[in-house]
Structures are given as C-alpha cells and as structure tokens.
Amino acid sequence: MSDTEASFFESQQWADVTPVPQDDGPNPLVPIAYSEEYSTAMGYLRALTQKNEISERALELTKMIIELSPSHYTVWYYRQTLLKALDKDMTEELEWNGEMAIEHLKSYQIWHHRQVVVDHLSGKLLASEGIDTSSSPAETEKKSRSPGNSVVIPPYSTLPTAFQEHLNTLVKKELDFIAEALREDSKNYHAWSYRQWVLRHFGHGPWWKNEFSYLEDLITVDVRNNSAWNQRFYIVSEGPEDLTEEVIEREIKILNKVKHPISEVKVFCETLIEQPRANFSPFVHSTLVDIYEEEAKRSRDEASTNAEALEKARASVTMLADKVDTIRAKYWNWRKSQLQLIAV
Amino acid sequence: MLPQPYTSMDTHRVTLGCFVLSALELLGVLDEVVSEKDRKDWIEWIYAQQRTGFVPATTANGKRTLPHPVEGIYGFAGGPFSGRPYFGEGEKAVAACEYNVYDSSHLTMTYVAIMTLVLLGDDLSRVDKESILQSMRRLQLPSGCFVPCVTDYQPDMRFVFCAAAVSHALNDWSGVDREAMLSYIRSCQGYDFGIAQCPHQESHGGSMFCAIAALGLLGGEALHDQKTILEQQQQQQQLGLDQAPLEAQLSRVGLLDKEATIKWALMRQTTGFQGRVNKPTDTCYSFWIGASLKTLGAFEHVDYDLNRGFLFETQHPAFGGFGKWVDTYPGKFLRVEHNVMHSYMGVAAMALMGEPGLQPLDPLLNISCRTRERLERETVFWKKE
Numbered sequence: 239m240s241d242t243e244a245s246f247f248e249s250q251q252w253a254d255v256t257p258v259p260q261d262d263g264p265n266p267l268v269p270i271a272y273s274e275e276y277s278t279a280m281g282y283l284r285a286l287t288q289k290n291e292i293s294e295r296a297l298e299l300t301k302m303i304i305e306l307s308p309s310h311y312t313v314w315y316y317r318q319t320l321l322k323a324l325d326k327d328m329t330e331e332l333e334w335n336g337e338m339a340i341e342h343l344k345s346y347q348i349w350h351h352r353q354v355v356v357d358h359l360s361g362k363l364l365a366s367e368g369i370d371t372s373s374s375p376a377e378t379e380k381k382s383r384s385p386g387n388s389v390v391i392p393p394y395s396t397l398p399t400a401f402q403e404h405l406n407t408l409v410k411k412e413l414d415f416i417a418e419a420l421r422e423d424s425k426n427y428h429a430w431s432y433r434q435w436v437l438r439h440f441g442h443g444p445w446w447k448n449e450f451s452y453l454e455d456l457i458t459v460d461v462r463n464n465s466a467w468n469q470r471f472y473i474v475s476e477g478p479e480d481l482t483e484e485v486i487e488r489e490i491k492i493l494n495k496v497k498h499p500i501s502e503v504k505v506f507c508e509t510l511i512e513q514p515r516a517n518f519s520p521f522v523h524s525t526l527v528d529i530y531e532e533e534a535k536r537s538r539d540e541a542s543t544n545a546e547a548l549e550k551a552r553a554s555v556t557m558l559a560d561k562v563d564t565i566r567a568k569y570w571n572w573r574k575s576q577l578q579l580i581a582v
Numbered sequence: 583m584l585p586q587p588y589t590s591m592d593t594h595r596v597t598l599g600c601f602v603l604s605a606l607e608l609l610g611v612l613d614e615v616v617s618e619k620d621r622k623d624w625i626e627w628i629y630a631q632q633r634t635g636f637v638p639a640t641t642a643n644g645k646r647t648l649p650h651p652v653e654g655i656y657g658f659a660g661g662p663f664s665g666r667p668y669f670g671e672g673e674k675a676v677a678a679c680e681y682n683v684y685d686s687s688h689l690t691m692t693y694v695a696i697m698t699l700v701l702l703g704d705d706l707s708r709v710d711k712e713s714i715l716q717s718m719r720r721l722q723l724p725s726g727c728f729v730p731c732v733t734d735y736q737p738d739m740r741f742v743f744c745a746a747a748v749s750h751a752l753n754d755w756s757g758v759d760r761e762a763m764l765s766y767i768r769s770c771q772g773y774d775f776g777i778a779q780c781p782h783q784e785s786h787g788g789s790m791f792c793a794i795a796a797l798g799l800l801g802g803e804a805l806h807d808q809k810t811i812l813e814q815q816q817q818q819q820q821l822g823l824d825q826a827p828l829e830a831q832l833s834r835v836g837l838l839d840k841e842a843t844i845k846w847a848l849m850r851q852t853t854g855f856q857g858r859v860n861k862p863t864d865t866c867y868s869f870w871i872g873a874s875l876k877t878l879g880a881f882e883h884v885d886y887d888l889n890r891g892f893l894f895e896t897q898h899p900a901f902g903g904f905g906k907w908v909d910t911y912p913g914k915f916l917r918v919e920h921n922v923m924h925s926y927m928g929v930a931a932m933a934l935m936g937e938p939g940l941q942p943l944d945p946l947l948n949i950s951c952r953t954r955e956r957l958e959r960e961t962v963f964w965k966k967e
Binding site for chain 2: 258259260261262263264265266267268269270271272273276280284285287288290306307308309310311312314315316346347350353425427430431434462463464465468471472475476524565566567568569572
C-alpha cells in the first residue's frame with residue numbers, strides 16, 4: 239500500500255468504522271491474490287454499504303475502489319446514489335470520469351456512469367428552469383419497470399431560447415469529449431453507443447446537423463471506418479430530417495467525395511470490374527452475385543433474361559471461389575450450386 | 583490462485599472459474615484434474631453466492647415463504663465481495679441474509695454459476711428457480727432487452743442471451759416475454775444484416791453470438807427469417823392460394839434475412855475472424871462467429887485450415903493458452919481477463935471444428951455437448967420423474 243492510502247484510513251474520520259473482511263469459505267473457486275491496498279479499501283466499503291452510509295468519506299472511498307477495479311458492478315451504483323444524495327457538483331464528476339474513460343476505453347461501467355451523470359444533470363437543468371418533466375403514462379409505466387429510466391426532455395423547439403442555449407453547450411461539451419475518445423480509438427463501441435444516446439436524449443437540436451460534417455471528417459481520414467459509416471446511416475435514418483430525394487442525393491454525393499463515383503450500384507460495379515485492379519475486389523463480385531441472383535429469380539418467366547443473369551452470376555461467383563476470395567471457396571461454390579436451382 | 587492483475591475481475595470471479603473448468607472439460611481432463619474434494623467444495627462455494635428471496639423450510643409442513651418478493655433481484659453474484667458471511671450449507675446462508683442492493687445478483691453470473699454447477703456434476707437441486715424467474719421478469723425492459731442487475735443497468739444483447747440460457751437451464755420460460763425478446767433481436771439487425779448490441783449500433787460478432795444463440799434456445803421458428811416468409815407469401819398470392827395471417831408469422835421469427843446474416847458472418851473470416859467490418863482478427867471471434875455460423879447451419883463454409891492456423895499462432899509457446907492476437911501473451915494484455923477468457927475461447931473455437939482430442943461444443947449454451955446432455959438428463963428441472 240502506498241503511504242497516501244495508508245494514512246487515508248488512519249485518519250480520524252475512519253476511527254468509528256470496523257472494516258468487514260471478505261469471507262471466502264475454506265476452499266474457494268478462483269481466489270485472487272488481491273493487493274493489500276484493494277483488500278483494505280474493500281473492507282471499509284463493505285462496512286459502509288452494509289449500512290448504506292451516505293457521506294463524503296463514502297464518496298472518496300468509491301473513487302479509490304473504482305480506480306483499482308473499474309468494472310466493479312456495485313460500487314458505481316453506490317457512487318451514483320451518493321452523488322445524488324449529497325447533491326454534488328456533476329461537472330467535477332464528469333471531469334474525473336473523462337480521465338477514467340480515456341484510460342479505460344473499453345469499460346462498460348465508466349461510459350454508463352457518464353450517461354447516468356449527464357442524464358441527472360439534464361434533469362437538474364430542467365428543474366432549475368421550472369420546466370415540467372412529468373412524463374406521459376406510457377413513460378411512467380416504462381420507468382416503473384426499468385431501473386435505468388432517464389429524464390424526459392420536452393421537444394427542443396418548445397423550449398425557451400435561453401434554455402436551448404444551455405442544452406447546446408452541454409451537448410457540445412459531451413460530443414467534444416466523445417470525439418476526444420474517438421481520436422484514441424475511432425471504432426470504440428462504447429463511445430459510439432454513448433454518442434447516439436447523447437444525440438437522441440436531448441431531442442432534435444442543431445447537433446444532428448453538425449454530426450454530418452464531423453462524420454465527413456472521419457470518413458476522409460479513414461474511408462474504411464465502418465463505425466463512422468454506421469453512424470452516418472443512423473443520423474440519416476433516425477435524425478430529425480425526412481428521408482427526401484434531396485437527402486438521398488446528398489448522401490450519394492458523399493460517396494463521390496470519397497472518390498468512388500456511384501450511379502446505380504449494378505452499373506457502378508460493372509464499370510469497376512472492367513478495371514484491372516478492381517477486378518480483383520471480392521466486394522465488387524460479391525455484390526454482383528447478389529444482384530444477378532435476384533435478377534435471375536425475378537425473371538423466371540423470361541428465359542433469355544434469366545439465362546443472361548445466371549451466366550453473369552456464375553462468372554462472378556467463379557471468380558470469387560477460384561481467384562479473389564478463396565478463403566470462402568466453399569461458400570461461393572455452394573452459392574454456385576444454388577444458382578442451378580433458379581434456372582428456368 | 584490467480585495473480586493480482588485479476589483484481590479487476592473481483593465481482594465476476596465465477597466467470598473466471600467457468601472459463602477454466604469449461605476449458606478443462608473441452609480438453610477432456612476435468613475429472614482427472616479436479617479432485618473430489620475440490621469439486622464438492624467449489625459447488626458449495628458457488629451456492630454460497632446465491633441470493634434468494636425465499637427462506638428455507640421453516641413451517642411445519644415444510645413450505646417455503648417469500649419474505650421480500652418485490653424489492654430484491656435474485657440469482658447468483660460473481661463472488662462474496664459484498665461481505666456476506668460464508669456458510670457451508672447453502673440453506674443456512676439464505677436465512678442469514680437480508681436483501682441488500684449492494685449484495686444483489688447479476689444475470690450473467692446466474693448463467694455462468696448454473697453452467698459451472700452442471701460442469702462440476704451438481705443436480706441444481708438448491709437453485710431457487712422461482713426467485714430467479716421472478717427477478718428476470720423485472721429485468722426485462724419493454725423493448726424486450728434485459729438489464730443484468732439493479733446496480734448495473736445498461737441493457738444490451740449480452741443479457742438477452744443470459745436470460746435465454748438461464749430459462750433453458752431451468753427448463754422454464756415463464757420469466758421471459760418471448761415475443762418481446764424476438765422483437766428486440768430483430769430490432770438490432772441493421773442495413774448490413776449483422777447484429778448489434780442495441781438498435782442502430784454497429785453490427786458486431788459478439789452480439790451476433792448472443793442473439794443467434796438466444797434464437798436457437800427459443801426454438802420453434804425463431805431461427806427463421808422474415809424475407810423468406812414474405813417471398814412465400816408473394817408466391818402464394820400469385821398462385822391465388824389462401825394465406826396465413828402475415829403479422830403473426832412475422833412476429834414468430836427472429837431474423838430479417840437469414841442468408842444475408844450468414845453472408846455477413848462468413849465475410850468476417852480473414853484467417854481467423856474479425857468481430858466487425860475492417861477490424862483486426864481476434865481469437866475470440868473464431869468462437870463468437872464460429873458458434874453463430876454453426877447454429878445457422880453454415881459452419882461448413884468456414885476455411886478450417888486458415889482458422890486453425892491463426893489460432894495456433896496466437897497460442898503461447900511456453901505457457902500454453904491463447905492470446906487475443908498473434909504475439910500477445912498474458913503479460914502483454916491491457917485487460918487481464920483476456921488471458922483466461924481468450925484461452926477458453928481459443929479451445930472452444932477449436933472444438934467447433936471438431937479438433938481431435940477435444941469434446942464437441944454446444945454452440946447455444948457454450949458448454950460441451952455432453953455437459954448439455956447431462957443438464958437435460960440429470961438436473962432437477964429436467965429429470966423425468
């Protein structure tokens with residue numbers, strides 16, 4: 239144990255607490271050689287949680303344990319209970335949480351804690367403005383069943399302008415923080431998941447529109463970043479704007495920007511396989527097999543169209559099985575055998 | 583005794599135990615390696631982690647009463663970290679402990695504890711089924727998804743799998759709204775027909791396993807897809823045949839487009855498998871995606887030689903065990919659970935390919951086939967009187 243931790247528990251404020259040791263029985267399964275630091279801190283935590291003590295010292299203790307064991311599944315909840323009961327400064331909490339999240343990018347608990355804190359913060363903001371957060375009967379039903387209920391924010395357009403500004407600031411701060419985490423790991427599942435929650439939770443504000451340019455930047459840096467493409471699909475399909483012809487046109491333009499001219503998928507792929515390098519792309523042939531197979535299925539009444547589609551499908555599937563995607567040769571040969579079944 | 587870096591797994595200890603014992607079982611040496619005394623002691627230790635809403639037989643007729651039916655979440659915890667006293671005989675422990683939120687169970691630990699009990703040869707007679715089922719009803723959300731416990735309440739596909747596996751082990755699905763579960767699984771299939779942890783998120787090999795295994799355990803038509811139903815409907819329409827009510831049919835299946843989901847999974851093979859599009863190859867996905875393909879009936883399309891070759895490359899020459907990536911080994915991991923977890927996953931992935939010397943693996947419950955058979959033959963919830 240470091241000197242700091244040793245003196246931490248020696249101080250007068252802990253004198254009334256008797257640590258509770260872990261009782262692991264005579265011959266436990268998978269015992270762990272805990273550090274002395276962890277065992278000591280846990281002894282105090284057990285003593286406090288058994289009484290559900292609400293205090294500043296408990297809050298300090300949860301921090302110490304979280305730093306030693308960030309995926310502990312009850313200590314975070316204790317901390318959340320304490321933060322709310324003691325009415326702590328949530329901005330400070332977010333700063334600490336941010337440092338932890340960057341250090342432990344793959345911890346479910348850390349990211350979820352951030353969501354709980356921001357949710358609570360949004361509720362407090364609403365309350366301070368006297369905005370009604372009472373929810374519909376359906377929401378109440380949902381809340382009674384779900385331990386992870388969240389604050390319901392009224393539609394963005396109905397909020398007072400000054401309050402909209404508050405939300406804009408809070409959302410921007412969160413999105414900036416997530417962007418920082420994504421700079422460390424651009425495909426971090428937790429960060430993307432939390433990002434979708436932030437966009438959604440605060441309603442239809444300007445942040446949805448800003449998300450487009452953010453994603454364009456990410457895609458320019460790495461066109462193969464599938465997480466960014468998934469997010470692009472999310473904001474197009476779930477965002478505040480309707481899926482109009484213009485929106486579709488704009489999305490196709492994005493593809494132009496990443497240097498892949500695209501008109502209609504089939505024509506596009508057919509143009510590609512004319513080019514020597516692209517002819518070796520399994521993705522192009524794989525897409526064409528799917529397209530030709532559908533065509534052949536749909537043209538069961540027209541022998542010539544059917545035969546032509548099948549012939550092209552066979553050509554691509556053979557290319558895949560024999561040359562460009564031999565790792566899946568068994569699969570492609572199976573697909574080839576399936577093609578026989580749709581010949582008229 | 584596991585070394586200090588495993589401290590971060592303190593609340594999930596039973597999971598580590600399960601990985602180790604299950605790997606030994608797949609290697610066919612569990613009975614040889616584990617002594618009779620350890621076997622019995624470990625069964626007691628696992629039961630000591632059970633949290634139950636019932637007090638044991640106290641009345642004259644031996645009937646059990648339920649003291650706190652509503653507020654508690656019951657099942658198994660991952661270890662004794664909350665400070666509850668250890669009792670050698672499970673029933674006494676139950677009487678001694680009042681419900682405390684910081685001492686509650688966790689759905690994943692419940693699944694893992696039950697599987698480990700079966701691995702160790704227990705008949706599950708001390709598992710408090712009613713408490714678990716009642717808690718699962720409270721852990722399922724209106725979306726059909728589950729949260730694992732009261733203190734850690736982020737819902738995702740992992741807990742849908744755990745709920746399905748626990749229901750199967752208890753041979754009782756009354757703790758689950760199955761229609762809602764199916765609806766949730768469908769809602770996590772995106773434009774590429776892979777499967778995500780939550781709706782709108784990126785398709786992922788781990789969540790695919792959880793969803794596909796849950797569908798396999800649900801049984802019936804759960805592994806069928808809506809695309810096929812719609813195509814059949816269209817054909818019948820053209821032929822002027824009577825059609826079955828469409829909505830009802832569509833609500834009974836768990837997939838949108840089975841062929842496309844199979845294709846997504848097969849496309850993840852690089853040598854071993856990657857977990858997402860354009861991500862590095864990682865040992866554990868040979869299991870997650872391999873098991874999914876097995877359940878979907880398409881595992882024979884996998885290139886075994888390349889997959890096997892990748893797994894062998896990640897094996898550590900001196901310590902044994904599998905790493906996450908090639909050239910990684912215990913000391914090199916960022917997160918220590920990858921040692922034990924990835925070693926188990928490596929063995930499990932080999933077992934899926936019928937590697938000689940390994941026990942066949944059940945791709946739904948993620949235990950050896952013979953352990954599953956024992957569950958369904960010798961444990962109290964399955965045994966025919």
